[in-house]
Amino acid sequence: DVQLLESGGGLVQPGGSLRLSCAASGFTFSSYAINWVRQAPGKGLEWVSGISASGGNTYYIDSVKGRFTISRDNSKNTLYLQMNSLRAEDTALYYCAKAPMSRGPRYWYFDLWGRGTLVTVSS
């Protein structure tokens, strides 16, 4: 089956860190850009970060720049999101989402989503 499976979420205090993982299966992971999209409880979707297929290009929403780092290990078919200096407003369900092949970043859309991993930032 073609799928993405997130893990690593949990409860963390403000200022703390978490590392999310997204394991891919059923497709050639190294050929696709992958993104993180989050959804705060009861709210809409917000794109957070993206990485090109090779890992050479990374993108972040301004609110996480300098705090979050996206990376990937194509030998392990896994995407990561290192989250530092976490804030209450980072509380959300974090999805990884695949972009279609051979698309310039400006034309990305998200054609495969994982089930998400919940991050709760609270004291």
Add this chain to the structure above:
Amino acid sequence: QSVLTQPPSVSGAPGQRVTISCTGSSSNIGADYGVHWYQQLPGGVPKLLIYDNTNRPSGVPDRFSGSKSGTSASLAITGLQAEDEADYYCQSFDFRLSGLWVFGGGTKLTVL
């Protein structure tokens, strides 16, 4: 406040046609970037419904269609069914903002 503006809610009776609008600006939809639509069923994961303004992925019924004009786009659903009750989001790219890939705030579709 989302960069792409959608109505918070729409409703329709079974069998009817409903449309959901997505209004952007010259830095996103108006810059000729594609508009994409997602369906999120209650408690579910977002699912791609329409890509590049008008295209349906395989498996999406032709009751769903998309259009785009100027700085706006629309999702139309015909022959409304109870299982269409969900949240719908539009998405595009914005070259001016801090969040490059932007979503609409979402529209809750209620089937009466």
